[in-house]
Amino acid sequence: MSRTGKGKGPLRADRRYPASTATRKRSTAAKTGKSPAVKSSAKTAAKRVRKPARRTKRSGGGGFFGPIRALFRWILRLIWSIGWRVGAVLGVVVAGAVAFVYNTLPDATALIDGRARGSVTMMDDTGEVFAWRGDQFGGMITTDTVSPHLKNAIISTEDRRFYSHFGVSPRGVASAIRINLTEGRSALSGHGGSTITQQTAKLLCLGTPYDPSEWKSETEYEADCRRGSLARKIREAIYALAMEARYTKDEILTIYMNRAYLGAGARGFQAAAQRYFGKSAAEVNPAEAAMLAGLLVAPTRYAPTSNLERSQERASLIIGLMEQEDYLTAAEATQARNAPAQLSEAAEARAGGYFADWVMESVPSFLASETTEDVLIRTTFDSRLQRAAEGAMQTVFAEKVREGSKAQAAIVVMSADGAVRAMVGGRKTRVSGQFNRATQALRQTGSAFKPFIYAAALDLGYSPNSIVVDEPMTLNVPGSGPWSPQNYTRKFAGRVTLTEALADSLNIPAVKVSEAVGRDAVIAVATGFGISTKIDNVPAMALGTSETTLLQMTAAYAGILNGGSSVTPYGLTELKLLGDESALIGQDGGIGERVVSQSAARQLVWMMHEVIESGTGRRAKLDGRPAAGKTGTTSAARDAWFVGFTGEYVVGVWMGYDDNTPLTGTTGGGLPADIWRETMVRVNDGLPVTPLPMDPPSNGSDNRLAGGGSSDGQPSNGTSAPLEDFGNTGDRIVRDTERAITNVLKSLFGG
Missing domain, CATH: 1.10.3810.10 (Biosynthetic peptidoglycan transglycosylase-like)
Structure with a gap:
């Protein structure tokens, strides 16, 4: 079909969809001759068409990862939706719990001192604090x-x-x-x-x-x-x-x-x-x-x-x-x-050391280790004497004991009335809660026990000049068989006085005297002076085979110094609660009942003075100050002792190994005597010289003990109690009966 009109375009159908590019839009507009408003409307329509395409692209469209990402976002949204709700609930719960606790809180000052356990403050003899125990609270402080x-x-x-x-x-x-x-x-x-x-x-x-x-x-x-x-x-x-x-x-x-x-x-x-x-x-x-x-x-x-x-x-x-x-x-x-x-x-x-530990043990636990109150304890402790004892031990060990030695030592310083002034329980001094060898170690006393034997003899009326024969002897001990004691030197001195026998620490005379006066009498004297541990009633008792502590031995010697009365060692003089005026506990020790006569005690002091002047304790001699004491060495030198006194103080020294290893090259008259002397020099420094309470024996007394060859066997005071040989059992029974009756009368009438 041919064209019929000029200027007309070819005949064609309209597009179903608008052009998708800007070029086509412009071309269409030019051809149709539309206005700008129409063009704008066309652009808006194009945008509406393109928006769904972009949203589809962001969602991932198809593909492998799209569903995974979608699932992940869904999970996050679920967690968030649950989480904020749970968080909100927890927030309410926490807020409620905080509010509840808030209402139970007291004023801040009520929470300052929350100790369940109280404190123990110890003061020395001058009132100065020297030790703390328990939970100490120093007082409130603030920022x-x-x-x-x-x-x-x-x-x-x-x-x-x-x-x-x-x-x-x-x-x-x-x-x-x-x-x-x-x-x-x-x-x-x-x-x-x-x-x-x-x-x-x-x-x-x-x-x-x-x-x-x-x-x-x-x-x-x-x-x-x-x-x-x-x-x-x-x-x-x-x-x-x-x-x-x-x-x-x-x-x-x-x-x-x-x-x-x-x-x-x-x-x-x-x-x-x-x-x-x-x-x-x-x-x-x-x-x-x-x-x-x-x-x-x-x-x-x-x-x-x-x-x-x-x-x-x-x-x-x-x-x-x-x-x-x-x-x-x-x-x-x-x-x-x-x-x-x-x-x-x-x-x-202020660790307090062994002394503070000992005092704590002597106090009821509810006022000491388990107290819920603040407790004040006044004691007999003397810091000057404590330094003296510690310094003495350290000096001797540094100068006279080989380096690396594990040997231990203990020292007790005491007044004549039993007041403990200082205590060293081992070579490590500034400690607390450690094993205290002065109060806890049970050790054989050796010859340090012998003064109790001679005290019993003197109390029965015998003199320091009484004669005993140091000679070989054998005893038949029931259950053990024959026993033949030996002197340390393995030699025999023959006829000696009691003073010489004690000064030279002769074993055979000590056994003879013990058997002659009666082991029961010796045990009575030792226990009366404060030896509370078991003493075996056997002949070897005279050689110190029974065990006791250094504290008990020192207290027993204090009884000799004070004139023959028993002594209970003590360290506490007053206990009261902080803020209280009245004391709950007072002094629980001191001088007790008489054990031997004052005359016997004064004669024994003189005999023990001779131990230091001319006997086994010569290394303990003090320049210009009289002193008395006794050495002690046990079998195989497992223990070495020196216990003695001046007119002011009693000092006991023990030395040995914790595992009973024998000491090498020392006896009680060796290193223990050195420690004792060093202690006494420092303890008495600056103090006036106090004479010893002693009485030398009168001349001409020559009483014989068992085996001594006495013509009458009578003690110097003329008593009719016979002195027989240790083997005469019948006379022993009579003598023991008489002594028992005498002791009963003394206890009843105080005579």
């Missing part, structure tokens, strides 16, 4: 009253963001978990990431007080408070949040500083500053503050009384943290490191 260095050291060490967090530090917890896992532990084992507020909550045991009826001990209670389980951590966090809402930051830090345990029985930084440095917590310098703060991580391990060097090394690390937090300048930190904190001399001595 305003302590040294700024101490406050800064605590924050640098334990919680440098303390003043900015809300009681729990998520960053600290995350860091602690990371460190624990790195070090091969479980997430909650080791570092806890606890803030000071959380640590305070733990010190308060989450508000659960100690109840003795529910716990075996306070130690078990505190261990339970320190448990690190997840449930416990959650409760701890809630309690910390409640504390942050209830108290100010300074109040929380104040509670923490007053309740933290810092070793050696010190509860709180005030008690610790007094315990270790002898000063208030307000006066500590940066080095001392760092040492105190360093105790928080492990108070027993880092206590300066336990290991000063280790404590100083820990303090050096704390100083570095203080410098890092700009609490110290570089110069101040260097100065603190170059002059580390030192344990004060007074604080070091």
Whole structure:
């Protein structure tokens, strides 16, 4: 068909869809001659058509990863929808728990001193404090009253963001978990990431007080408070949040500083500053503050009384943290490191040592180791005499004992009335809770027992000049057979006086005298003077085969010095509760009943004086000061003793090995006598010379004891009691009966 009109285009159908490109749109517009409004409408329509295509492309369209991404987004939406609801519920629960705890919290000052156990403070004979036991509380301190260095050291060490967090530090917890896992532990084992507020909550045991009826001990209670389980951590966090809402930051830090345990029985930084440095917590310098703060991580391990060097090394690390937090300048930190904190001399001595341990054992436990009150004990302790005894032992061991020797020694210094003035229970002196060889070690006494034998003879009327024959002898001991005692020298001296026999520590004369006066009489004298341990009633008893303690032996010799009366050793003179005027317990020892006559005691003192002047104790002789004493050496030299006195003090010395190894090259007249002399020189330094209460024997007395060849066998006082040979059993029975009747009459009528 041909064209019929000019200017008309070819005949064709309209497009079903608009052109998809800008060129086609422009072409169409040009051909049709549409207006701009129409063009704009066309553009808008084109955009509406293209939008679905772009959304389909973002959703991934088809392909392998599209469904996976869609599933992942669905899971996230599900978690979020559940999570925020659960979080909201937990938030309400936590808020409720915090509010509940908040309402149970008391005023901050009520939480300062939370000790379940009280303290024991011991004072010497002048009223000065020399020892502490139990949980010592030095008094309340606050963030305003302590040294700024101490406050800064605590924050640098334990919680440098303390003043900015809300009681729990998520960053600290995350860091602690990371460190624990790195070090091969479980997430909650080791570092806890606890803030000071959380640590305070733990010190308060989450508000659960100690109840003795529910716990075996306070130690078990505190261990339970320190448990690190997840449930416990959650409760701890809630309690910390409640504390942050209830108290100010300074109040929380104040509670923490007053309740933290810092070793050696010190509860709180005030008690610790007094315990270790002898000063208030307000006066500590940066080095001392760092040492105190360093105790928080492990108070027993880092206590300066336990290991000063280790404590100083820990303090050096704390100083570095203080410098890092700009609490110290570089110069101040260097100065603190170059002059580390030192344990004060007074604080070091306040461990109390063996004497304090002994006093604690003599007090009822509810007023001592288990007290819930603060107890004050006045004692007989003399710090000057204690230093004298410790110095004497250290000097002799340093100068006369081979290096590396494991030999031990013990010393007791006592007044004539039984008041214990000083006590050394072993070579390591500045300790507490250690084995006390002066009070706990049962050892054979050897010849140190012999004065009781001669005391019995003198009390029966015999004289220091009475004669006994030192010669070979054999006794038939029932159940054991023949027994032949020997002298230390394996020689025999023949006829000797009782004084010579004691001075030279002859064994055979001691056995003869014991058998002649009666073993029962000797045992009665020894027990009367305070030997409470079992004494075997056998002939060998005379040679000191029975065991006792150094304290009992020293007290027995004090009875000889005071004129023949028994003595009960004591260290406590008064016990009362802090704040009370009246005492609960008074002096529980002193001079008791008479054991032997004063005349017999004074003669025995003279005989023991001769031991030092011319006998086995010559090495103990003091220049210009009279003294009396007795040596003692047991079989195979397993124990060596020297016990004696001047007019002022009694001193007992024991030396030996804990495992009974024999001593090499020493007897009681050797190193123990040296220690005794060194002690006495220092103890009596500056004191006027006091004469000994002694009576030399009158001339012409020549009474014979068993085997001595006496014509009449009568004692010097003319008593009719016969002196027979130890083998005459019939006469022994008569004599023992007479003595028993005499003792009964004495006890009834005091004669």
